[in-house]
Amino acid sequence: MEMKSLIEKIFSEGKKKGLTDMEVYYSAGNSLSLKVFQKELDGYSLSESEGLSLRGVYKGKMGYSYTEKVDETSIEQLVNNVVENATIIDSDDEEVIFEGSKEYKKVDSFNTELSNVKEEDKIKFVKSLEEEAYKIDKRISSVKTCVYGDGYGEVIMSNTKGLYLHDKSNIAYTYIVVDAKEGNDIKTGMAYRTGNDFYKFNVKEIAKEAVEEAIGLLGAKSVKSGNYPVILRNSAAADLLEAFTGIFSAEAVQKNLSLLKGKLNEKIASERFTLIDDPYMEGGLASRSFDGEGVACKYKKVIDKGVLKTYLHNLKTARKDGVETTGNASKGSYKSSISIAPSNFYVEKGEKTLEEIIKSSDKAIMITELQGLHSGLNSVSGDFSLAALGYLIEEGKIVRPVEQIIVSGNYFEMIKNIEEVGSDLKFGLPGEAYIGSPSLKVKSLAIAGE
Amino acid sequence: MVKYLYYDKRSENVLNKQLIEDILTAALSTGGDFAEIFVEDRTNNGIVMIGGKVESTVSGRDYGVGIRIFKGFNSVYAYTNKSDRETLIETAKKAAAAIEGISGDITINLIKSDVKKINTIQIDPSTVEKTKKVQLMRKVYDIAFNYDELITQVTVNYTDYIQNIMVANSEGLWKEDTRVRSRLGISSVASKNGEMQSGYFGPGASKGYEFFENLDIDHYAKEASRIAVTMINAKYSPSGKMPVIIDNGFGGVIFHEACGHGLEATSVAKGLSVFAGKIGEQIASPLVTAIDDGSIPGEWGSYSIDDEGTPSRKNVLIEKGILKGYMVDKLNGRRMNMDVTGSSRRQSYRFAPTSRMSNTYIDAGESTPEEIIANTEKGLYAKYMGGGSVNPSTGEFNFAVMEGYLVENGKIKEPVRGATLIGKGTEVLNKIDMVGNNLQLSQGMCGSVSGSIPANVGQPMIRVSEITVGGREGEV
Numbered sequence: 001m002e003m004k005s006l007i008e009k010i011f012s013e014g015k016k017k018g019l020t021d022m023e024v025y026y027s028a029g030n031s032l033s034l035k036v037f038q039k040e041l042d043g044y045s046l047s048e049s050e051g052l053s054l055r056g057v058y059k060g061k062m063g064y065s066y067t068e069k070v071d072e073t074s075i076e077q078l079v080n081n082v083v084e085n086a087t088i089i090d091s092d093d094e095e096v097i098f099e100g101s102k103e104y105k106k107v108d109s110f111n112t113e114l115s116n117v118k119e120e121d122k123i124k125f126v127k128s129l130e131e132e133a134y135k136i137d138k139r140i141s142s143v144k145t146c147v148y149g150d151g152y153g154e155v156i157m158s159n160t161k162g163l164y165l166h167d168k169s170n171i172a173y174t175y176i177v178v179d180a181k182e183g184n185d186i187k188t189g190m191a192y193r194t195g196n197d198f199y200k201f202n203v204k205e206i207a208k209e210a211v212e213e214a215i216g217l218l219g220a221k222s223v224k225s226g227n228y229p230v231i232l233r234n235s236a237a238a239d240l241l242e243a244f245t246g247i248f249s250a251e252a253v254q255k256n257l258s259l260l261k262g263k264l265n266e267k268i269a270s271e272r273f274t275l276i277d278d279p280y281m282e283g284g285l286a287s288r289s290f291d292g293e294g295v296a297c298k299y300k301k302v303i304d305k306g307v308l309k310t311y312l313h314n315l316k317t318a319r320k321d322g323v324e325t326t327g328n329a330s331k332g333s334y335k336s337s338i339s340i341a342p343s344n345f346y347v348e349k350g351e352k353t354l355e356e357i358i359k360s361s362d363k364a365i366m367i368t369e370l371q372g373l374h375s376g377l378n379s380v381s382g383d384f385s386l387a388a389l390g391y392l393i394e395e396g397k398i399v400r401p402v403e404q405i406i407v408s409g410n411y412f413e414m415i416k417n418i419e420e421v422g423s424d425l426k427f428g429l430p431g432e433a434y435i436g437s438p439s440l441k442v443k444s445l446a447i448a449g450e
Numbered sequence: 451m452v453k454y455l456y457y458d459k460r461s462e463n464v465l466n467k468q469l470i471e472d473i474l475t476a477a478l479s480t481g482g483d484f485a486e487i488f489v490e491d492r493t494n495n496g497i498v499m500i501g502g503k504v505e506s507t508v509s510g511r512d513y514g515v516g517i518r519i520f521k522g523f524n525s526v527y528a529y530t531n532k533s534d535r536e537t538l539i540e541t542a543k544k545a546a547a548a549i550e551g552i553s554g555d556i557t558i559n560l561i562k563s564d565v566k567k568i569n570t571i572q573i574d575p576s577t578v579e580k581t582k583k584v585q586l587m588r589k590v591y592d593i594a595f596n597y598d599e600l601i602t603q604v605t606v607n608y609t610d611y612i613q614n615i616m617v618a619n620s621e622g623l624w625k626e627d628t629r630v631r632s633r634l635g636i637s638s639v640a641s642k643n644g645e646m647q648s649g650y651f652g653p654g655a656s657k658g659y660e661f662f663e664n665l666d667i668d669h670y671a672k673e674a675s676r677i678a679v680t681m682i683n684a685k686y687s688p689s690g691k692m693p694v695i696i697d698n699g700f701g702g703v704i705f706h707e708a709c710g711h712g713l714e715a716t717s718v719a720k721g722l723s724v725f726a727g728k729i730g731e732q733i734a735s736p737l738v739t740a741i742d743d744g745s746i747p748g749e750w751g752s753y754s755i756d757d758e759g760t761p762s763r764k765n766v767l768i769e770k771g772i773l774k775g776y777m778v779d780k781l782n783g784r785r786m787n788m789d790v791t792g793s794s795r796r797q798s799y800r801f802a803p804t805s806r807m808s809n810t811y812i813d814a815g816e817s818t819p820e821e822i823i824a825n826t827e828k829g830l831y832a833k834y835m836g837g838g839s840v841n842p843s844t845g846e847f848n849f850a851v852m853e854g855y856l857v858e859n860g861k862i863k864e865p866v867r868g869a870t871l872i873g874k875g876t877e878v879l880n881k882i883d884m885v886g887n888n889l890q891l892s893q894g895m896c897g898s899v900s901g902s903i904p905a906n907v908g909q910p911m912i913r914v915s916e917i918t919v920g921g922r923e924g925e926v
Binding site for chain 2: 037048052067077085088093142225235259325336371375376383397403407408450
C-alpha cells in the first residue's frame with residue numbers, strides 16, 4: 001500500500017535526523033453539501049482532502065508538524081520542523097508515543113448504505129424540505145438556509161512502537177433555518193438532524209420543528225428583571241454544557257485553569273446530575289474505539305449523582321496525576337497537537353417529561369436558545385451572562401414567548417441547584433465532541449429584561 | 451530600506467497558464483458562465499506558552515486548490531489538496547456536472563497582472579529562529595505574571611503565517627499575492643478566594659517579525675493582567691436599561707456585530723438583512739459615519755487583493771447616519787445588480803469566498819472622552835469589550851463586557867464584572883448620542899459562512915443613550 005511505504009520513508013528520514021520514537025497521523029475524507037434557495041440548488045460543494053502529521057521525540061521532547069501536501073516532497077520539511085519544534089519545548093510534562101492497548105472494542109460508525117444514496121435523491125430531499133417549510137404556515141417569510149450534506153472520513157495512526165490503527169466513519173446532516181414574519185416582527189427558527197442513515201431524515205418532522213420554533217416566538221417581549229426559576233430546554237442545556245466542557249479536562253486542572261481542582265470525590269452538583277462520557281454509545285457521532293494517542297477508549301461517569309468521579313485524561317496528564325488515562329486524548333485534526341476532549345458526553349436523563357416539568361412550575365422562564373456562547377461566558381470563573389430566547393411560564397402553563405433578556409449565573413453554582421432533570425435527552429451538532437442533555441430545571445438564575 | 455523577503459518554494463506547485471486555462475475550460479463544459487480557480491500554499495507557525503513553559507508548538511503547511519463555477523445566481527464549489535493535472539481537471543469536471551446545460555464557445559485568455567502591495571513586510575517570520583520567538587514570549591510572560599500577586603496563570607500564544615495565493619478566472623484575471631500576518635495573544639488569570647477572572651489582549655498586524663520587535667510588549671502584557679486583577683476585585687454588574695459608554699478600539703465590536711454583518715451582501719442579496727433595500731435612508735444617528743477599509747497599510751484586516759482578485763479599497767458604509775453602501779462579492783453582486791467592493795474573503799481554499807468585513811470602524815467624532823464621561827449621570831462604562839454575535843434577520847445582537855465600571859454623576863466609579871449588552875442593531879445605531887475623537891482599531895477573528903478570518907474592529911469612544919445590560923445583581 002502506498003501510504004505504508006510513505007510512512008516508512010518518513011520514519012527512516014526521522015531516524016536519520018535523530019528522532020527516537022515517531023508517529024504518523026493521516027486523515028482523508030470527502031464531503032458533499034447541497035444548499036437550496038427558492039426552489040433552486042444555489043449552492044453545491046464537494047471536496048476531497050487529506051493531511052498528514054508527524055510527531056516525534058527529539059532529545060526527550062515531543063515536536064509536531066503537518067502537511068497537506070501528502071507526498072515525498074514534504075518529508076524533509078516535516079522532519080526538520082519536528083526537530084525544530086521539539087527543541088524549543090520546555091514543559092516538564094513528558095509526552096510519549098504509545099505502544100498500543102491490549103484490546104480495542106469494535107465501533108461501527110460506517111454505514112455502507114449512505115455511500116449508495118443517489119445524488120438526485122439528496123437534491124430531491126433538500127428541495128422538498130424547503131417546500132414543506134413554506135407550506136406549513138403562511139407567516140414563514142423566508143427559508144434562509146436549507147442544507148443537506150454528507151461526508152466520509154478515515155484515519156490511520158502508525159508509530160515506530162508497532163501501533164497501526166485504522167478507522168473510518170461517515171455522517172449525513174441536514175439543517176433548515178426559517179424566518180417567520182408578522183407585521184414588523186421577525187423570528188428565526190432552526191432544526192437539524194445528524195446521523196449516518198439518510199432514510200431516517202423526515203422532511204415533515206424537520207420542517208415542522210423549525211417552523212414551530214419561529215412561529216412560537218412571534219410576539220415575544222422582554223420580561224421584568226429579577227431572579228426566576230429557569231427551565232433550560234434540552235438543546236440550550238446541551239449548548240451550555242458544551243461551552244463548559246473544558247473544566248473537566250485534567251490539563252485545565254493541572255494548569256490551574258479549572259475550579260474543579262481538588263474536588264475529586266466531592267459533591268459538586270445536585271444528586272440528580274450524572275454526567276457520562278460514553279465512546280461506545282449507540283448512534284453516537286463521536287463514537288470511537290481509540291483516542292488521539294491510540295489508547296482504547298472507555299465508558300466513564302464523570303459526575304455520578306452529583307459527585308465528581310474523574311477528570312478527563314490523556315497519557316501525559318494521567319502520568320502526572322498517577323492514574324490511568326481515561327482515553328480522552330483528542331486530536332481535532334492532523335493540524336492539532338494532542339489535547340483532551342470528551343467523546344459522546346451527556347447528562348443522564350431523568351424521568352419527568354418536559355411537559356410535566358412545565359406543569360409543576362408555578363412561575364418560571366423556559367429558555368430555548370442561548371446566544372453569544374463564545375463570548376458571554378468565562379469558563380475559568382464559571383460566570384455566564386447570555387442573551388436568550390424562550391417562554392414565560394405561569395401556573396404550569398406557557399403564557400407567552402420572551403426575547404431581549406439576558407440570563408446570568410455561574411455554572412458551578414447552577415449545577416448544584418438543579419431541581420429537575422427531564423427525560424428528553426437531546427444532542428447538539430457534533431463538533432470535537434458530541435454533547436447532549438435533557439431539559440434541566442434550575443432553582444434560580446438572574447434574568448435581565450425590562 | 452524596505453525589502454521584500456518572500457521566499458518562494460512554490461515553484462513546483464504553481465500551475466502553469468495552460469493548465470489553469472484547461473481547468474477553467476473543463477469547469478465551464480456544462481454551461482457555467484463563470485469559473486474561478488484559487489490556489490493556496492500557506493505556512494503556519496504556532497507556539498503556546500503556559501506558565502512560562504513552551505507547552506506545544508505546531509508548524510505546518512496548508513495546500514489546496516478551490517474551483518468555483520457560477521451559472522446565473524447558482525454556484526458550485528469544489529476543493530482538493532492535490533495539484534496534479536489529472537486530479538484538477540477531474541475535480542473541475544465533477545463540479546461542472548452539478549450544472550445542467552450545454553457549453554458555449556469558450557476561449558479563455560489569461561493575462562497575468564501585477565498586484566499593488568498594500569502591506570510591506572520587512573522581516574520574513576520564517577527566517578527568524580524559533581528560540582528568538584520563544585524569548586519574546588518569555589518576556590511577555592514575565593511582565594504579565596509579575597504584574598500582581600493575584601495573577602496565578604498566564605498563557606501566551608504566538609502565531610505567524612505566510613499565505614501565498616493565486617487566483618485566476620474565466621474573464622482572464624490572473625493574479626498572485628503573498629499575505630503575511632503576525633499576532634500575539636496574552637491571557638492572564640487572577641485568583642482570589644476560590645474565584646478566577648481573566649483578562650486578554652491580542653495585538654496583531656499584516657506585518658512580518660518587525661511587528662513583534664516594535665510592539666509595546668510592556669503595555670499589552672500589563673493590560674491583560676490589569677484587566678484580570680481589576681475584575682477579580684469587582685462586584686457583579688447591575689442589570690436593566692441604562693446609558694452605556696463604550697470605549698475606543700475593541701468597543702467597535704458593537705458596530706461589527708450590530709450592523710456590519712447586516713451590510714454584507716451575504717445577507718443583503720437574499721433580502722435577509724434588516725438593512726436590505728435601505729440605501730439612501732437614515733439608519734443611524736447623524737453622528738455616525740462608518741467605514742470598511744481593507745487598504746490600510748499593515749493593518750490586521752488588510753489585504754492587497756481580495757480572494758476573487760479585486761483590489762481592496764475604502765468603502766463608506768454609512769455617512770452621517772445615511773446608508774451609503776454594502777460590502778459586495780461577485781456572486782451576490784449578480785443578485786443585487788451591484789459592483790464588487792473588494793470584500794470577498796475566505797478562511798482558506800476549503801471555503802468559497804463571500805462578502806466579509808476587513809477593517810471596519812465608526813469614524814472619529816468631535817467629543818473628547820472626558821466630555822462624554824462628564825456628561826453621563828448614571829450608567830455603565832465598558833472599557834474593554836469581549837466578543838459577541840448577531841442574527842442578521844432580526845438585527846438582535848449580544849456582546850460581553852470584559853472590563854466594565856459604573857458611572858455616577860459624570861465620574862467613573864467602581865469596576866463591575868459579568869455584564870452583557872443586548873439589543874437590536876437598528877435601535878442602537880439611532881441611540882448613539884455622543885461620538886469621541888479618539889478613533890482606534892483593534893484586532894479580532896471574525897467567524898461566518900466563509901470561515902474564520904482576521905478582521906479589525908474600531909471606533910472612538912461612543913455613548914449609547916440606552917442599552918439593556920444583563921448582570922447578576924438587581925437593577926441599578
